[in-house]
Amino acid sequence: MLELRLSSFGGVPFSRGALLPLLSDYERPNDKISEWLAAGTLISLKRGLYVVGSPWRQEALCLPLIANRLYGPSCVSLEYALAWHGLIPERVVEVTSVCTGRGREVENALGRFSYSKIPQALFPLGLTIEAVGNQHFWLASPTKAVCDTVLLTRHLKALGKASMEAFLFEDLRIDEELLVDFDAAVLEGYASSGYKPRQFNALRQVLEGLL
Known part of the structure; x- marks a missing residue:
């Protein structure tokens, strides 16, 4: 499952660029990112910077x-x-x-x-x-x-x-x-x-x- 691969980020913030290799099979990766944001799978910290949402995040946020x-x-x-x-x-x-x-x-x-x-x-x-x-x-x-x-x-x-x-x-x-x-x-x-x-x-x- 693609979302499971997000757990590799732990609790560390990451950029949109770090997400793109996970979405190489998508013609419109921004659509998938928007879907994850709406579902709480990703949490936006500011434009282009994210942390993984629960339950996919395996570490506490710092x-x-x-x-x-x-x-x-x-x-x-x-x-x-x-x-x-x-x-x-x-x-x-x-x-x-x-x-x-x-x-x-x-x-x-x-x-x-x-x-x-x-x-x-x-x-x-x-x-x-x-x-x-x-x-x-x-x-x-x-x-x-x-x-x-x-x-x-x-x-x-x-x-x-x-x-x-x-x-x-x-x-x-x-x-x-x-x-x-x-x-x-x-x-x-x-x-x-x-x-x-x-x-x-x-x-x-x-x-x-x-x-």
């Missing part, structure tokens, strides 16, 4: 991997990464990422994915490769996720240690015990970048005070 593939270069960060690392108690529904290109939002059958632009020089700082099973993706380290949040929070008034503590531990509800092992090199990279210097100086004071 939303961070899908976020990476939807728009790049990008790295899952901000609220979603904070929750992933267990720094905040709330469950985050929207998959939040940082990117080097223009910010954008993508909505599809799997949910909402947002991308916020940060300076090119800051993008690789604290960038890690994580895995769920055999699915690998870019995810911000805990320190990067915190720094990206400070960088991108508009009108952030946390200019001193006390106000930064209030932002981190009251507004974001970050568990301060989980920040003790912060990455000093990543923090210094953000603090010396010239972006929001007073806020990052306050962040440094808070994190160094946890040691």
